[in-house]
Amino acid sequence: xxxxxxxxxxxxxxxxxxxxxxxxxxxxxxxxxxxxxxxxxxxxxxxxxxxxxxxxxxxxxxxxxxxxxxxxxxxxxxxxxxxxxxxxxxxxxxxxxxxxxxxxxxxxxxxxxxxxxxxxxxxxxxxxxxxxxxxxxxxxxxxxxxxxxxxxxxxxxxxxxxxxxxxxx
Amino acid sequence: xxxxxxxxxxxxxxxxxxxxxxxxxxxxxxxxxxxxxxxxxxxxxxxxxxxxxxxxxxxxxxxxxxxxxxxxxxxxxxxxxxxxxxxxxxxxxxxxxxxxxxxxxxxxxxxxxxxxxxxxxxxxxxxxxxxxxxxxxxxxxxxxxxxxxxxxxxxxxxxxxxxxxxxxxxxxxxxxxxxxxxxxxxxxxxxxxxxxxxxxxxxxxxxxxxxxxxxxxxxxxxxxxxxxxxxxxxxxxxxxxxxxxxxxxxxxxxxxxxxxxxxxxxxxxxxxxxxxxxxxxxxxxxxxxxxxxxxxxxxxxxxxxxxxxxxxxxxxxxxxxxxxxxxxxxxxxxxxxxxxxxxxxxxxxxxxxxxxxxxxxxxxxxxxxxxxxxxxxxxxxxxxxxxxxxxxxxxxxxxxxxxxxxxxxxxxxxxxxxxxxxxxxxx
Numbered sequence: 001x002x003x004x005x006x007x008x009x010x011x012x013x014x015x016x017x018x019x020x021x022x023x024x025x026x027x028x029x030x031x032x033x034x035x036x037x038x039x040x041x042x043x044x045x046x047x048x049x050x051x052x053x054x055x056x057x058x059x060x061x062x063x064x065x066x067x068x069x070x071x072x073x074x075x076x077x078x079x080x081x082x083x084x085x086x087x088x089x090x091x092x093x094x095x096x097x098x099x100x101x102x103x104x105x106x107x108x109x110x111x112x113x114x115x116x117x118x119x120x121x122x123x124x125x126x127x128x129x130x131x132x133x134x135x136x137x138x139x140x141x142x143x144x145x146x147x148x149x150x151x152x153x154x155x156x157x158x159x160x161x162x163x164x165x166x167x168x169x
Numbered sequence: 170x171x172x173x174x175x176x177x178x179x180x181x182x183x184x185x186x187x188x189x190x191x192x193x194x195x196x197x198x199x200x201x202x203x204x205x206x207x208x209x210x211x212x213x214x215x216x217x218x219x220x221x222x223x224x225x226x227x228x229x230x231x232x233x234x235x236x237x238x239x240x241x242x243x244x245x246x247x248x249x250x251x252x253x254x255x256x257x258x259x260x261x262x263x264x265x266x267x268x269x270x271x272x273x274x275x276x277x278x279x280x281x282x283x284x285x286x287x288x289x290x291x292x293x294x295x296x297x298x299x300x301x302x303x304x305x306x307x308x309x310x311x312x313x314x315x316x317x318x319x320x321x322x323x324x325x326x327x328x329x330x331x332x333x334x335x336x337x338x339x340x341x342x343x344x345x346x347x348x349x350x351x352x353x354x355x356x357x358x359x360x361x362x363x364x365x366x367x368x369x370x371x372x373x374x375x376x377x378x379x380x381x382x383x384x385x386x387x388x389x390x391x392x393x394x395x396x397x398x399x400x401x402x403x404x405x406x407x408x409x410x411x412x413x414x415x416x417x418x419x420x421x422x423x424x425x426x427x428x429x430x431x432x433x434x435x436x437x438x439x440x441x442x443x444x445x446x447x448x449x450x451x452x453x454x455x456x457x458x459x460x461x462x463x464x465x466x467x468x469x470x471x472x473x474x475x476x477x478x479x480x481x482x483x484x485x486x487x488x489x490x491x492x493x494x495x496x497x498x499x500x501x502x503x504x505x506x507x508x509x510x511x512x513x514x515x516x517x518x519x520x521x522x523x524x525x526x527x528x529x530x531x532x533x534x535x536x537x538x539x540x541x542x543x544x545x546x547x548x549x550x551x552x553x554x555x556x557x558x559x560x561x562x563x564x565x566x567x568x569x570x571x572x573x574x575x576x577x578x579x580x581x582x583x584x585x586x587x588x589x590x591x592x593x594x595x596x
Contacts (some may be wrong), residue, residue: 079255080300082583088595102592107300117592122193124592145595159192159302 074164080107082160084117084124091115091126093141100167102126104160115162121155126162172404173279173286173309173336176316177260177293179253180304180324182273183211186252187242189302190582190590198239202227205423205574206243243575251583255301263293268408276313276408290332310335313406314399317356318374322346347375347400357396362389374400418456420445421515425574427466429510434463435498436566437514442497443562445518446490450549455486455527457520459493461500466512477504485533486522489541490548493518494564556585 075081086100094115096102102117110116112131117124118138127138127148136150150156179185183201188194198215202208208224219237221230227241234241253272261267264277279286290307297305308320315335323333335343352371353363369388371377378400385393395405420441428434438461449456464476481496497516552559580588 077300079259083589084592085589086594087591088593090594096594098594101589106302119192122195124192124590126592126594140594157192 074103075105076163077105077107080160081105081163086126086165088126090140090142090145091128093143094128095167096126096141096162096165097167100165102162103164103166105163106160108161108163110158110161117159117162119155119157119159124159129158170281171336172311172402173282174311174313174316174404174408175264175277175279175286175290175293175307175309176270176313176320177275177277177297177305177307178320178324179256179273179297180306181211181213182253182303183242183244183249184213185303186249187245187579188213189252190248191579194240198237199242200227200234200239201242201244202577203244205425206241206576207423210244241577243578245579245581247581247584248579252301252303256297256303256305259297259300260293263289266408276316278408279309285337287332287334287337290334291330294331305331307332308335309333309337311402312399312404313408314356314396315402318347318350318354321350321354344375347378348373350374352377355396355400357392362393365389416521418445418448418518418521419515420448420517421462421513422573423513424511424571426571427510427512428571429508431502431505431507432566433571434501434505434511434514436564436569437571438497438501438516439494439562439564440566440569441514441516442493443490443565445516446488446493446545447549447552449518449521450488450545453524454521455488455524456483456493456518457486457522458482458518459496459500460517460519461497461504461514462516463501463504463511463514465509469510472510473508475506475509477506479504480519482520485530486520486527487541488524489545490562491541494562498564 071078082104084102084104086096086098086102089098091097096115104117108114110129113128115126115128118127118129119125120138125138128141130137130139134149135152138148138150140147184194184199187199187201194213196215197213198219199213200209200216200221201211203210206227208226209221209230210223212221212223216239219233219239221233221239230239233239249272256273257267257269257275260275260277264279264282266278268276270276279289282289286309290309293307294305297303306320306323308316308318308323309332310316310319319333319335323329323331326333335346338346350373351363352358352366352374353360355374355377358366365388366372366377369380371380377397380397382394382397385397398405422437422441424433424437442459458480460478460480462476462478465472465474467474479500481500483492483496487493493516501514548560580590582588582590
């Protein structure tokens with residue numbers, strides 16, 4: 001649906017451009033009588049130009065498609081997706097570095113092995129979640145940082161699941 | 170088939186938005202203040218429990234705030250608007266027709282949706298809570314007025330776990346509930362009418378529901394007849410699915426500090442005019458006049474008081490910021506008196522018509538109109554894509570000594586790249 005309208009629009013634009021450079025359609029006298037206002041008249045004329053094919057169509061016209069959009073690729077759910085900034089190095093071994101941009105989706109369930117934004121003691125913390133026989137474990141991805149086993153009494157909530165990490169090379 | 174209309178209302182919306190990105194505020198008493206940190210406009214449950222009322226000036230609460238450790242935030246409308254859009258967009262998935270009633274409330278038509286509506290309401294609550302992180306309550310009934318009341322019950326009465334469906338209740342249960350709610354809670358009944366209703370012996374919603382509509386129509390207005398009909402489950406108000414274009418656009422703010430200087434007022438007026446004209450173009454309208462007003466601080470009774478407004482008509486309806494600005498400055502200079510400490514200025518665009526119905530006259534300056542249209546269009550496009558205020562009129566000034574006071578404003582976590590929330594990747 002979306003695609004079809006885009007293509008149509010593009011062709012119309014092309015034909016206006018061509019008509020400007022090559023063949024100017026003569027304004028119809030009837031139109032200029034009924035629409036003395038210039039801007040209205042211009043609009044009518046533009047419509048006419050769209051309707052009349054002018055010049056040679058581009059051979060690529062039939063192949064015009066929507067350009068790729070990163071939003072579309074990276075964001076499944078626009079209502080529940082938020083961006084966050086990483087501070088620190090504890091997720092280095094999973095390829096997440098200081099200053100990186102996280103794409104976090106709150107609608108995705110947290111599963112074993114996922115990277116998530118957790119709230120621990122009122123602060124956003126980036127960890128990998130593991131389900132183990134001892135219970136939920138939050139793991140950093142850096143040898144210097146120990147695993148944290150979540151105790152039942154600990155103030156811990158899952159804020160969202162990290163879907164992508166955007167890293168400037 | 171029985172009508173089923175849901176009203177979904179966000180709980181303590183502004184406070185909930187603040188908490189989403191500052192989880193440390195969870196469980197603490199929090200208020201959000203109006204522009205210039207004037208009054209309380211949103212309260213967390215903890216603050217409501219302390220008995221603090223809405224719209225109380227913040228300076229009156231400083232002592233209580235210190236005593237109970239109440240945390241105040243300045244309002245951050247960029248954040249609230251974005252989260253509201255997310256909530257509304259999610260809600261639209263739950264119904265074929267939706268009326269967005271305010272920044273934090275939406276009506277949904279549930280008539281004919283073949284599931285248990287209470288369960289459906291719980292599903293709405295869970296989804297919004299998980300996806301956007303905002304708690305909501307759902308009231309369901311056979312008219313909008315009743316749905317509002319059902320929502321009130323869902324909020325106040327923990328027994329309903331955030332979803333209250335009047336349609337699914339026995340008559341006895343419903344009557345019991347309506348008898349426990351003050352008539353003043355009913356949508357559309359103001360404080361003055363509540364007093365007059367009381368004189369007639371109408372105290373509760375149930376009393377009002379049982380009053381013959383004709384009797385109220387005679388004493389009040391046709392509006393009351395409609396309210397009673399709605400309370401009896403007859404839907405008189407349909408869902409407004411199309412946001413009507415505004416008939417007036419107002420932009421007014423009080424200053425961060427009082428000023429008596431004309432140049433400050435001029436800057437403020439130009440800034441407000443720019444904002445209002447932007448809104449006007451956004452809704453594809455034209456305005457044929459601009460009203461300017463200024464006033465001193467009425468709460469400072471010992472200071473000399475002055476307030477004045479003036480309406481400046483324009484020769485033709487327009488949406489050109491420059492024409493409004495010129496007219497507004499002209500008006501301001503006519504009403505300005507030196508020697509007063511001004512607290513507030515505002516402008517209002519009046520005589521608004523759709524741009525498509527611009528009247529044409531023999532003396533129309535057509536090339537001028539087209540240039541203006543192109544210039545304003547370019548301005549809006551740049552400001553939309555590169556951030557508002559990227560291009561502005563010098564007339565609104567650069568330092569803005571009069572600008573709003575917002576001492577504790579949080580970041581624009583969802584609309585500015587430089588202000589994203591930070592996630593700690595260290596122990």
